[in-house]
Amino acid sequence: MASKGLKIAVVGGGLAGLAATMKIAEAGHDVDLLSIVPVKRSHSVCAQGGINGAVNTKGEGDSPWKHFDDTVYGGDFLVNQPPVKAMCEMAPEIIYLFDRMGVPFSRTKEGLLDFRRFGGTLHHRTAFAGASTGQQLLYALDEQVRKFEAEDKVKKYEGWEMLSLVMDDYQVCRGLVAMNLQTLELKAFQADAVIMATGGPGMIWGKSTNSQVCTGSAISACYQQGAKYANGEFIQVHPTSIPGEDKLRLMSESARGEGGRVWVPKNPGDTRKPQDIPTGERWYFLEEKYPAYGNLVPRDIATREIFQVCLDGMGIGGDNQVYLDLTHIPAETLTRKLGAILEIYEMFVGDDPRYVPMRIFPGVHYSMGGMWVDFEQRTNIPGLFGAGECDYSIHGANRLGANSLVSCVYGGFVAAPSAIDYAKNVERKNTETNGIFDAELRRQQEINDNLIKQTGSENQYKIHEEMGKVMTDNVTVVRYNDRLQATDDKLVELLDRCKHISINDSNLWATQAVPHARQLQNMLQLARVVTLGALNRNESRGAHFKPDFPERDDENFLKTTIAEFSEESPILSYEAVDISLLEPRKRDYSSGKSKAAAVNDKKDAAKIVVQGNEEKPEGVSRESITEKEGENIREGETFNEEKN
Amino acid sequence: MSETNGHSEKKRLTNPPKTVEIRITRREKIGAKQYTETFELPYRPNLNVISALMDIRKNPVTKDGKQTTPPVWDMNCLEQVCGICTMIIDGRVRQACSALVDDLLVASGSNAITLEPMTKFPNVRDLKVDRTPMFEHLTKVKAWIELDGSYSLGPGPHMSQEVQQERYAYSRCMTCGCCLEACPQYHEDNYIGPQAIAQARLFNMHPTGKITIDDRLEGLMDDDGITNCGNAQNCVQVCPMGIPLTRAIYETNRDITVNALFGWLRK
Structure with a gap:
């Protein structure tokens, strides 16, 4: 490799990590790219709906400013506004760049990029493939x-998991230590800067919509070495x-848009097939509690209600499941309007939702919180940067659908030049050769050795299940302070029990038990940040x-939560939010009016609806058109918001 | 009172067994001898192969009560889109995440499921294989668009819906390796295989990609190149994404012929 260039380590090969890697390599510098799985198998593949950017090709007068306003409003104003504005301004360029790279984006008849509507906006702003x-x-x-990579500008380390940062005596990040997941060999990676792009921490909840690698473990390691973690409670x-x-696995909201009804048996012990339970013995709890909106109440309300029903023991068979029922709608209609998402259900559950009610439950999906970064994606540790879901900077208290992909690329595109700039200009103290890499390698090797030697009665997978359960029960949808406190007590107990895990794999070659045991402890530390932040x-x-x-x-809590690690307990502080561009206003999508009335309140909205009507076949209602756009969308759509 | 309205319901497991047997072909490490271990789980509804493996991992005791090591396998997205959990299940190569236990039992008429690693790639341990060659093949056929740079240069070329849809089908390839496992011609390095050919096709169809078509075709004309295809057409049958692999091979062959002729005329 070229010796005069800088060497930057990128951890994580999803959208954000690859975006940063490409920019660094293009600038002529070398990248060590680390990823647990081959980068092409990263969690970004699960995003389905699209990528937002106000390209404004539909004559709607869309603009990056409107995208910015929607994003900040959707995030309930808990976000520093300048980087959101910068992202929205870059978004159209990002979409065009992917177009040039050959992404098979869906096209209009003219051969241009097509855009669809998505949650939290009234504009066709979402490019999709x-x-x-x-x-x-x-x-x-x-x-x-x-x-x-073929030009030797990038060296990939796939099948490597980052364990820790290497810090010098001045608390500057100089590289990292990672573990080869086949051999358990540890290796120190020296770097002029390190960019973290490791995604979200969904595995903390045991089961989520996230992929298996989304443990948040590497970010937790950074946090435990001094990186600030922000707004962890926003999940x-x-x-x-x-x-x-x-x-x-996600089931799109469009199922309810097409008339899907949510219910549970009035008797939770009812063992009959759902089709055999008469209507009078079903509890349509959303329709009962919200006569005006029924099953189409806003997403947060639907989530809370379903969750509560199950916590109260009224889920199907007492389990965490309710029915989402489409069987009253003709099968042909369902195939036409919802085909793709129903196929996913059928493939994984084995039931055909056209004939058997689906079993659904709210699922942890995305972390708005993450590592604290400034407007240049710099963390508080010099030499350490963050991009993508693992940083907290874009989505505030709630993310809009199709904003995750754009935020990942934006984060990577900002982190890369920022890291290069840092590495070029940093003044190094004389710490190059004082053994910091060897010392960190030894420290990590000791942790591994002790883990392998340690004996006790605890099973790491059972501890993981317990963590997932307590977090899902208490730190997701509805939160009570006494339960949050009890959850933290439980997490502390689980951390202690980790000392008594016996690794149940005597064959250390390609073992998954040792990496998992380490991830587990990191997940528990991060779970405490989420819980105590809440x-x-x-x-x-x-x-x-x-x-x-x-x-x-707003008076007391229009503030970013900042968590800093201490052995005892995370230390929380609060930081003012930069609201220099938009005055915070009440976020209210649910004034109680009918959908049509609410939409007609806004001139812009009415105009767009008319355009929508021109395109659709006769006899289809506006509501169903709106929902139809949700077809095939599984990633973070928020139709409730656009309709109110 | 189930109203099926004439829809043909798939065959269901009407009389589930009390227990499910999972027979796993294991190997301690690269080069070690393979052996089989059988595990037994209480049957429960909605199991897929991944969740059965997760159960075994938690408490790895064989059917005979022997404490053993947890089986090792790869998994990530569990939505059949990352491709990593591919293995041979009851003799058929497929993703473990979308292999439902009920369906497998109905198909085999038994209460046993066999899991084996793919055979065309180095077997790292148990069900885990190393598919690095597949990614190297992508380098060989230069499966990318040559950009002037990633800075802002406006939109890409216009494209018809038809071309977009055809390219989209190829672009869904998740590098799982089912096609190579099923291909009678593919062994180690003697044939590059349908996956790389289809990815070359994906970029050869793109208006910008076409500019460098020669470079891409060159990667398919070596000894391990496209002429090794024996037209068994197994690839297209096992592809979980329904990619028209045989069509890619046919059209790429045609491109090579046309290019050879064109190149000869140019000389």
Whole structure:
């Protein structure tokens, strides 16, 4: 490799990591790219709906400013506004770049990029590639990075997991230590800067819509070495996911838009097939509690209600499941309007939702919180940067659908030049050769050795299940301070029990038990940050809801939660939010009016609806058109918001 | 009172067994001898192969009561889009995440499921294989668009809906390796295989990609190149994404012929 260039380590090969890698390689510098799985298999592939950017090709007068306003409003104003504005301004360029890279974006008749509508906006702002936009965008960056790999600008370390940062005596990040997942060999990676792009921490909840690698473990390691973690308590829970024995898979909100009804048997012990339970013995709890909106109440309300029904023991068979029933709608209609998402259900559950009610439950989906970064994606540790879901900077208290892909790329595109700039200009103290890499390697090797030697009665997978259960029960949708406190006590207990894990694999070659045991302890530390952040935020905002504090409280809590590690307990502090561009206003999508009335309140909205009507076949209502756009969308859509 | 309205319901497991047997072909490490271990789980509804494996991992005791090591396998997205959990299940190569236990039992008429690693790639341990060659093949066929740079240069070329849809089908390839496992011609390095050919096709179809078509075709004309295809057409049958692999091979062959002729005329 060229010796005069800088060497930057990028951890994580999803959309954000690959975006950063491409930019660094293009600038002529070398990248060590670390990823647990081959980068092409990263979690970004799961994003389906699309990528937002106000390209304004539909004559709607869309603009980056409107995208910015929607994003900040959707995030309940808990976000520093300048980087959001910068992202929205860059978004159209990002979409065009992916177009040039050959992403098969869906097209209009003229051969231009097509855009669809998505949650939290009234504009056609979402570019999409069929129903697998995340997969397609990831592949495009994977291809570009492969080209740089062939030119020796990028060296990939796939099958390596980062364990810790290497810090010098001045608390500056000088590289990292990672573990080869086949041999358990540890290696120190020296770097002029390190960019973290490791995604979200969904595995903390045991089962979520996240992939298996989304443990948040590497970010937790950074946090435990001094990186600040911000707004950890903001976790997006999607109301309708498909419970699986192994994970939760998302079921698009469009199922309810087409008339899907949510219910549970009035008798939770009812063992009959759902089709055999008469209507009078079903509890349509959303329709009962919200006569005006019924099953189409806003997403956070639907999520909270379903969750509560199950906590009260009224789920199907007492389990965490309710029915989402489409069987009263003709099968042909369902195939036409919802085909793709129903196929996913059928493939994984084995039931055909046209004939058997789906079993659904809210599922942890996305972390708005993450590592603290400034407007240049710099963390508080010099030399350490963050991008993508693992940083907290864009989505505030709630993320809008199709904003995740754009925020990942934006984060990577900002982090890369920022890291280069840092590395070029940093003044190094004389710490190059004083053994910091060897010392960190030894420290990590000792942790591994002790873990392998340690004996006790605890099973790491059972501890993981217990963590998932206590977090899902208490730190997702509805939060009470006493339960949050009890959860933290439990997490502390689980951390202690980790000392008594016996690794149940005597064969250390390619073992998954040792990496998992390490991830588990890191997940527990991060779970405490989420839990205590929630405990200390006595208000309700975005995804964070406390019945005892049901209102947003700007006076006391229009502040970013900052967590810093200490052995005892995370140290929390608060930081003012930069609201220099938009004055915070009440976030209210649910004034109680009918959908049509609410839409007609806004001139812009009415105009767009008319345009929508021109395109649709006769006899289809506006509502169903709006929902139809949700077809094939599984990633973070928020139709409730656009309709109110 | 179930109203099926004439829809043909798939065959269901009407009389589930009390227990499910999972027979796993294991190997301690690269080069070690393979052996089989059988595990037994209480049957429960909604199991897929991944959740059965997760159960075994938690408490790895064989059917005979022997404490053993937890089986090792790869998994990530569990939505059949990352491709990593591919293995041979009851003799058929597929993803473990979308292999439902009920369906497998109905198909085999038994209460046993066999899991084996793919055979065309180095077997790292148990069900885990190393598919690095597949990514190297992508480098060989230069499966990318040559950009002037990633800075702002406006939109890409216009494209018809038809071309977009055809490219989209190829672009869904998740590098799982089912096609190579099923291909009678593919062994180690003697044939590059349908996956790389289809990815070359994906970029050869793109207006910008076409500019460098020669470079891409060159990667398919070596000894391990496209002429090794024996037209068994197994690939297209096992592809979980329904990618028209045989069509890619046919059209790429045609491109090579046309290019060879064109190149000869140019000389």
